[in-house]
Amino acid sequence: DTAVSQTPKYLVTQMGNDKSIKCEQNLGHDTMYWYKQDSKKFLKIMFSYNNKELIINETVPNRFSPKSPDKAHLNLHINSLELGDSAVYFCASSRRFRDSGNTIYFGEGSWLTVV
Amino acid sequence: GENVEQHPSTLSVQEGDSAVIKCTYSDSASNYFPWYKQELGKRPQLIIDIRSNVGEKKDQRIAVTLNKTAKHFSLHITETQPEDSAVYFCAAYNFGNEKLTFGTGTRLTIIP
Numbered sequence: 001d002t003a004v005s006q007t008p009k010y011l012v013t014q015m016g017n018d019k020s021i022k023c024e025q026n027l028g029h030d031t032m033y034w035y036k037q038d039s040k041k042f043l044k045i046m047f048s049y050n051n052k053e054l055i056i057n058e059t060v061p062n063r064f065s066p067k068s069p070d071k072a073h074l075n076l077h078i079n080s081l082e083l084g085d086s087a088v089y090f091c092a093s094s095r096r097f098r099d100s101g102n103t104i105y106f107g108e109g110s111w112l113t114v115v
Numbered sequence: 116g117e118n119v120e121q122h123p124s125t126l127s128v129q130e131g132d133s134a135v136i137k138c139t140y141s142d143s144a145s146n147y148f149p150w151y152k153q154e155l156g157k158r159p160q161l162i163i164d165i166r167s168n169v170g171e172k173k174d175q176r177i178a179v180t181l182n183k184t185a186k187h188f189s190l191h192i193t194e195t196q197p198e199d200s201a202v203y204f205c206a207a208y209n210f211g212n213e214k215l216t217f218g219t220g221t222r223l224t225i226i227p
Contacts, residue, residue: 041202043159043217055213090158096213103149104215106158 003027006091006107013081014115021076021110023091031055032074033092033104034066043090049074050096081114088112117142119207121218128195129226136221138205139187147208148181148188149215154201162203163190192223200225 006023013019025032033056034046047066048056054066063079078085091107118141128134140148149164165172165179165188172179176195181188192199205218 041153041220041222043204043220045214045216048213050213103161103164106160108158 004091004093004105004107006089006110008110009108010111010113012113012115015081015083017081018077018079019081019112020078021089021091021112023074023076023107025072025091025093025105027093027105029093029105030071030096031094032068032071033094034074034076035090035092035106037088037090037109039087046089047074047076078112083114086112086114117145117207117209117214117216119205119216119218121205121221123221124219125222125224127224127226130195130197132195134190134192134195134199134223134225136190136203136205136223137187138189138207138218139185140207140216141186142207142209143183143186144211145207145209145216147210148179149206149208150177150179150190151204151206151217152201153204153220159204195225197225197227199223 004025031050033048037043046060049068051071052068065077068074088109090109092104094104121138146167151159152162153159163179165181176193178191202220202222204220206215208215
């Protein structure tokens with residue numbers, strides 16, 4: 001009964017490769033997010049989608065491209081991976097905050113290591 | 116944009132004592148303030164939240180206070196237990212731009 005699930009949980013890859021992380025939520029939420037947590041534990045928003053529409057796009061290199069085929073899925077594709085991309089990537093979802101300021105539910109995280 | 120500062124970055128407390136973590140925010144339009152707990156290797160999980168029309172909220176051993184004028188809010192944990200050891204994040208949400216900004220985290224260690 002996992003609410004927000006993301007795969008893979010661990011990913012080790014070489015510089016220059018392209019990789020994707022998939023995320024799915026079964027909570028019926030309209031809004032989904034990608035957060036990046038670096039080695040210092042800072043949690044930073046990367047993207048936010050509401051009903052498949054991009055509503056937040058922070059200053060993220062355009063090597064990172066989110067894709068939302070439907071409101072239950074938000075995948076993250078990363079091109080030309082760099083060492084600095086190593087981090088934990090958390091997918092999350094919520095009802096739209098504008099409506100009622102709701103809890104954000106996080107996935108378990110995807111540990112990406114670029115070597 | 117919003118900037119959320121959180122202090123201290125690390126905190127060690129004797130079991131049974133209280134712990135206080137403080138956050139300040141910069142955007143007066145922020146109006147929702149959740150707190151998340153992240154245990155080692157786990158996902159962040161909401162533990163308590165407060166809205167801008169409320170000054171204090173309590174849930175068993177944890178409480179949050181908000182001072183809108185000063186733009187700061189705090190997390191209070193009483194009668195701390197070893198399972199309280201984790202990283203705690205405050206956050207501030209702006210309904211206008213729909214952005215939730217996290218603080219830099221506090222690593223809380225409870226000493227048995």
